[in-house]
Amino acid sequence: MTLTAAAVVFLAVACAFLGGMTLALRLKLDRLQESTRAALAEAADEVTGLEQGREDLERLSAIDPLTGIWNYRHLQGTLTRELEDARTTGSSGALLMIDVDDFRRVNAAHGHQRGSAVLRELAQRLALEVRHGDTFARYGGEEFVMILPGTNAETAARVAERLCYAVRKIAFDAGPDSDPAQSALQLTISIGGVIYPDHGTHATTLLRQADEQLMAAKRDSHGSWRIT
Numbered sequence: 001m002t003l004t005a006a007a008v009v010f011l012a013v014a015c016a017f018l019g020g021m022t023l024a025l026r027l028k029l030d031r032l033q034e035s036t037r038a039a040l041a042e043a044a045d046e047v048t049g050l051e052q053g054r055e056d057l058e059r060l061s062a063i064d065p066l067t068g069i070w071n072y073r074h075l076q077g078t079l080t081r082e083l084e085d086a087r088t089t090g091s092s093g094a095l096l097m098i099d100v101d102d103f104r105r106v107n108a109a110h111g112h113q114r115g116s117a118v119l120r121e122l123a124q125r126l127a128l129e130v131r132h133g134d135t136f137a138r139y140g141g142e143e144f145v146m147i148l149p150g151t152n153a154e155t156a157a158r159v160a161e162r163l164c165y166a167v168r169k170i171a172f173d174a175g176p177d178s179d180p181a182q183s184a185l186q187l188t189i190s191i192g193g194v195i196y197p198d199h200g201t202h203a204t205t206l207l208r209q210a211d212e213q214l215m216a217a218k219r220d221s222h223g224s225w226r227i228t
Contacts (some may be wrong), residue, residue, distance in 0.1 A: 061073070066119065066120060066138070069137060070138070072139060075135065075138075075139065083206075086149075091150055092151070094148040094153070094196070095206050096145065096147075096156065097144075097210035098126070098144040098189050098191050100119070100143075103141075111175075114174065118172045118185060122187065123138065125167070126163060129166055131148075133150075134146060134148050153195050153227050153228075160191040161225065163191060167188060167223075168223060171185070172185035190222055191214065191226070191227075192210050192211060192212065192214030193228070194210045213226045214226075
């Protein structure tokens with residue numbers, strides 16, 4: 001074999017070897033890219049799951065465990081944002097303070113467990129009357145607060161009347177141990193409301209004035225409302 005022929009054979013063998021190496025490296029690179037994509041997809045799923053878990057925890061921390069509606073903490077934050085928005089945009093809104101009349105008699109007559117069940121049912125029924133964009137939260141005990149952005153006194157009065165009517169027509173279950181002849185509980189709510197920012201631009205001021213209107217409504221008669 002001449003030197004030239006040997007060189008040609010060597011080059012052919014070398015090219016074949018390099019071709020095989022290139023193919024092997026390409027296959028390894030493809031596998032590496034595939035495993036990287038899979039790892040990134042898995043990591044993205046984990047991040048999404050963590051974000052969803054965080055959102056769920058944040059939501060749970062804002063829910064009242066007894067009634068299933070927003071709690072006082074969420075109410076405070078929402079009211080602060082709504083008042084700031086009203087100051088910025090020049091809009092108005094209404095704040096309603098709602099109290100279940102003589103609710104202590106339910107606990108006294110039927111026990112706290114039944115009272116808690118009744119309070120939850122009442123809250124859930126009232127929540128059905130809430131418009132999109134409104135906020136309905138438990139203020140404490142048997143008191144609730146409703147924030148109605150973009151609402152004037154006339155509209156707030158109609159909402160208050162609708163809420164009072166909604167509760168009056170509910171027959172609440174008094175429980176298995178109650179007198180069969182008096183198995184249904186009839187409740188009423190009283191409501192006091194104020195318009196912001198006309199009657200204040202701070203949450204504490206509005207809540208105090210709404211409570212004053214609530215007490216005035218109760219003095220008029222149970223199951224009534226007063227808006228100022």
